[in-house]
Amino acid sequence: MFGEVFTCQFPLTSGAVGKLRHALVLFDLEQDAIVCRVTSVHRAGPLDVTLKDCRLRDWLKPSIARLDRLVxxxxxxxxxxxxxxxAADLDAVRGAWNIGWPGCAAAGGDRAL
Structure with missing residues (x-):
């Protein structure tokens, strides 16, 4: 599942139905998955990965995977x-994750994607 993108209906913290959002699967946990937000709102955070080779259905704008917005x-x-x-975008996501987090594989840890 790593690298798959879905449209999701995330509930708000109040329990109300939230708006539809795109999410990138980072880890498959059987019934659950750890995902990050995918957005078209650009900013320059250290864990924001520009998805340069987007050929996914319904994507009209260049998008950013926000690895600091996990659910x-x-x-x-x-x-x-x-x-x-x-493959190029998957490598970019792996690279940002593995460099951006303390305890990551690049720092001798075991939290590699």
């Missing part, structure tokens, strides 16, 4: 599979 989500909120990232 453990039930797979039941995944409404529609949009596709999977290209």
């Amino acid at each position: 453990t989500a039930e797979k039941s909120i995944f409404l529609r599979r949009l596709g999977v990232l290209s």
Whole structure:
């Protein structure tokens, strides 16, 4: 599942239904998955990865994977599979994750994607 992008209906903290958002799967946890937000709002954070080779359905704008916006989500909120990232974009996500976090593989830890 790593690298798959879905449209998801994330609930708000109040329990109300939130708006549809795109999410990138980072880790498959059987019934759940750890995902990060994918957005078209650009900023220059150290864990923001520009997805340069987006050929996913329904994507009209260049997008950013926000690796600092993680959620453990039930797979039941995944409404529609949009596709999977290209090999180049997957490498960019892995690189940002493995360099950006203390305890990562690049620093001798075991938290590599």
